[in-house]
Amino acid sequence: MKELTCIVCPRGCRLTIDDELNVTGNFCPRGAQYAKDELTNPKRMITSFVRVKNRKDTVCSVKTSCSVPKGKIFDVMNEIAKVGVDAPTHIGDVVIKDVLGTGADIIITKNID
Amino acid sequence: MRKRDLVIIGGGSAGMAAAIEAKKNGIDDILILEKDSVLGGILNQCIHNGFGLTEFKEELTGPEYLSRFAEQVKELGIEYKLDSLVLSITRDKLVTYSNAVDGVVTLEAKAIIFATGCYERSPGAIQLSGDRVSGIITAGTAQKYLNIHGYLAGKRIVILGSGDIGLIMARRMTLEGAKVLCVSELMPYSNGLNRNIAQCLNDYNIPLYLSRSVLRVEGKGRVEKVVLAAVDDKMKFIPGTEMEFECDTLLLSVGLIPYVSLLDNIDVKMSSTRGAMVNDQLETEVPGIFACGNCLHVHDVVDFVTDEGRDAGRSAARYILGEVKKTIKIKVNPGNGIGYVIPQYIETDLNHDITFKFRVRKPIKDVFVNFESNGEVFHKVIKPVLIPSEMVMIKVSKDKLANIKGEEISLYLEERK
Numbered sequence: 001m002k003e004l005t006c007i008v009c010p011r012g013c014r015l016t017i018d019d020e021l022n023v024t025g026n027f028c029p030r031g032a033q034y035a036k037d038e039l040t041n042p043k044r045m046i047t048s049f050v051r052v053k054n055r056k057d058t059v060c061s062v063k064t065s066c067s068v069p070k071g072k073i074f075d076v077m078n079e080i081a082k083v084g085v086d087a088p089t090h091i092g093d094v095v096i097k098d099v100l101g102t103g104a105d106i107i108i109t110k111n112i113d
Numbered sequence: 114m115r116k117r118d119l120v121i122i123g124g125g126s127a128g129m130a131a132a133i134e135a136k137k138n139g140i141d142d143i144l145i146l147e148k149d150s151v152l153g154g155i156l157n158q159c160i161h162n163g164f165g166l167t168e169f170k171e172e173l174t175g176p177e178y179l180s181r182f183a184e185q186v187k188e189l190g191i192e193y194k195l196d197s198l199v200l201s202i203t204r205d206k207l208v209t210y211s212n213a214v215d216g217v218v219t220l221e222a223k224a225i226i227f228a229t230g231c232y233e234r235s236p237g238a239i240q241l242s243g244d245r246v247s248g249i250i251t252a253g254t255a256q257k258y259l260n261i262h263g264y265l266a267g268k269r270i271v272i273l274g275s276g277d278i279g280l281i282m283a284r285r286m287t288l289e290g291a292k293v294l295c296v297s298e299l300m301p302y303s304n305g306l307n308r309n310i311a312q313c314l315n316d317y318n319i320p321l322y323l324s325r326s327v328l329r330v331e332g333k334g335r336v337e338k339v340v341l342a343a344v345d346d347k348m349k350f351i352p353g354t355e356m357e358f359e360c361d362t363l364l365l366s367v368g369l370i371p372y373v374s375l376l377d378n379i380d381v382k383m384s385s386t387r388g389a390m391v392n393d394q395l396e397t398e399v400p401g402i403f404a405c406g407n408c409l410h411v412h413d414v415v416d417f418v419t420d421e422g423r424d425a426g427r428s429a430a431r432y433i434l435g436e437v438k439k440t441i442k443i444k445v446n447p448g449n450g451i452g453y454v455i456p457q458y459i460e461t462d463l464n465h466d467i468t469f470k471f472r473v474r475k476p477i478k479d480v481f482v483n484f485e486s487n488g489e490v491f492h493k494v495i496k497p498v499l500i501p502s503e504m505v506m507i508k509v510s511k512d513k514l515a516n517i518k519g520e521e522i523s524l525y526l527e528e529r530k
Contacts, residue, residue: 005311009166010414012307044312047161047174048288049260059263061160061176070316077288091177109160110176 004038006031043067046076050095051084052112060089060112064104075100087112118142118433120208120222122199122375125154126415127406128228129182130422131429132191135226138430144220145186145193146210152186152193153179154230155253156415158260161281163308167416178415204379204399224401224429227376227389228422231407233278234368241365243330243340252278252366256285265291267362271339272296273327275303275310277413279366284313293319294358297341299326299348299367302476304502306413328355330363339363369411376404386410386453392460393467394428394437395421403429410455410470413504437461443517448485448525450474452501459522463514470506471524473499481527482507491516495529 006013008030015025015035023032037043045067049059068076079099089112096106119140121128124147132143151157156164159175166172169181186193197212206225211217233251241249248267255266256278268291272279275298283293296314301324303310314321328342328350343354371388373381382390382398388409389397396403405425406418431437443459454471469484477499484492492513499505 005307005315007308007312009172010163010306010308012311014307044316045162045172046288049160049263051263057262059261061174061260063160063162063174073288091180109174110157111180 002039004035006034008034042070044070044073046073046080047109048077048080050080050106052087052089053084054086055112058087058112060085060087060108061110062095062106063109064099064102065107066104068099068102068104072100072102076102076104076106080106114207114219114221116221116223117144117208118223119144119226119429120206120220120224121145121226121228122202122208123147123154123228123230123406123408124149124152124186124193124195125228125230125406126156126179126182126418127230127408127422127425128154128226129179129186130419131226131228131403131405131426132193133182133185133189134423134426135430136189136191136426138427138434140430140433143191145191146197146199146208147193147195148198150195152183152195158253158257159281160260161285164415167414168419175415182419199375202375202379202402206399206401222401223433224403226425226429227373227397227402227404227408228406228425229372229375229408231369231371231411233365234370236365239365239367241327241330243327244332246330246332246334246336248332248336248362249330250362250364252276252282252364255362255364256282259285259289265289266364267291267336267360269294269358269360270362270364271327271341271358271360272364272366274298274366274368275305275321276366276368277305277309279364280305280309280313282364282366283319284317287317287319293317294360295320295322295341297322297325297327299344300324302500306502322356325354325356326350327363336361336363369407371408371411373404373408376402384453384455384457385447386455390457391455392458393456393465394432394461395425395456396428396432396460401429401432403432410453410504413502417504417506442520444521445469446521446523447471448523450477450480450526451524454524459514463517464511466508466510467514468506468508469524470504472501472504473526474501476500477526477528479529481529483525483527484509484513484522485525486516486522487518489516489518491522499526 017035023035052058093108156175156179164178209219331338452472
C-alpha cells in the first residue's frame, strides 16, 4: 500500500494504491491512471522558457507537449537551455522535436508580437 | 467630456471575461484600461500548467489560457488601452487615466467594473526582523524576473510562506539551477494546494517546515543567512528551536491582498476580505460600480476568476440597459467557522439562484454548511472536508431562497455528530 497526492488537477485527491495496482480515493479515472503511472513509470510535464534572440531581456515560455519521465527532467531542461527563438512567436510552434527521444516536443506557449 | 457606457479597470482574466460578457449582452461601447503593456495580467508570468480545467476541460499554461481571452477581446472589437494607468475615479463614475499617447484623460462612464487584481504582502507588512539587506523579495517578483525577463533572483533560496506562488517558485527556481533549501510556513498547515506540495516540493526533496517562521535575516548588503524558529500556538517563537540556513535570497509568499486603493479613495464600503462589499450583482454600494476577480476576494483558481468576471460583465450590462431593480436588502452574515462570504447583500430579488462563495477559518472535517434566516435553516449542505485555502461555492436555488424571512441571513458550520 502506498499513499499519493494526485497532481492531475487542483482538487489534489489523496490516493492509495496497493501492490496489485488497485487505486482508491480517486475522484476521476485520470487519478487512477496517475497512481498506476506513478508506481511504474512516473512522468511530469515541464514548463520553462527559451531566450528570445531579437528582444532585449525577453524570454518566451515553452512546455513539453506531453509528460516526460521524471528522471529525465533535468536533461530536458538542459536541452531547452540550448535553444533560442525569434519573435514573433506563436502558441503551438515546435521548438524541439521529440526531445531526447521522449516522444515529447518542446512547444511555444506564448504569443509575442 | 467623452462618455463611455462601460469602463473596465484591469485587463487580466477578470477584466477580459467581464468585457467579453458585457459585449455579448448588448453593450458595444466598452473600454478596458490596462496598466501593463500586454493584456492578461498576472497570467503572463504564470508559465506553469494547470489552468483551464473547468473552463476548457484541458490543462493550459497561464499564457495559453490568457491568449484565448485576449483573442476573443480582439475578435469582438472590444477597445482596450495598454500602458494606461487609472489615476482616480469618483462616485459619479468619472474615470481619470493617463498614458503616453492620450496624456491625462477623464471619461464619464455609465458603469465601471473593477478588475484590478491583488498584490503581494510585503516584508514590512509581516514585520520581518533582522538586517535590511537586498535579496528579500516577494515570490511574484522573482517569478516576473525569471519567467518574463529570464533572470534568477538568487542561487540559494529560503522561501517563507507555503502559498501556491511560493511552491511554484520553489520548483521553477530548482529547475533553472537554484538550490531551494526549504519552505517555511507559520501556520500548522500549508496554504497551498496539495498537488503543489507533491509536485513542487516532494518531487525535488524540498523540505516544508510547518509552524516555523523567520526569526531574523542576517547579512551585509545581501542576505547571507536566514534563521528560522518554531512558533507555539500563540505564534510566539520558541527559544532553542532555531535552524540556520546560509542563503542569498529570501522569497516571501505570505499572502495576497485585493488591490483597491482607487475604491478606498472614494470610501467604498470594504469587507473583511479587504475587497469591496458587493450585492448579488457584484455591485459595490456605489450604484454602477462593480468588482470581480482577485480585487474582490483572492481566488485559488483562475477559472473561477473568469467566471466571476463574466458575472460582473453581465450585471454591468443589465445595469446599463436599465434591467435591474432593487426590491429588497438582505444582509448576508458569515457565522461560526466562516471567514467571509460573498455576496454580502442580496438586493435585487429572491427570484434567481444565487451562488455563495466563502472560505472557512480553519481546516475542518465532516460538517454541515447551514444557511439560516430568522432562526430557521433553509438550506443545508454536507461537506466532508473544508480547508481555508479552498474557496467554497454553494449555489442556492430560488425555491430555497423563497424561504428567507427578515432582513438578514447567516451561513455557519455545524459539526456532524
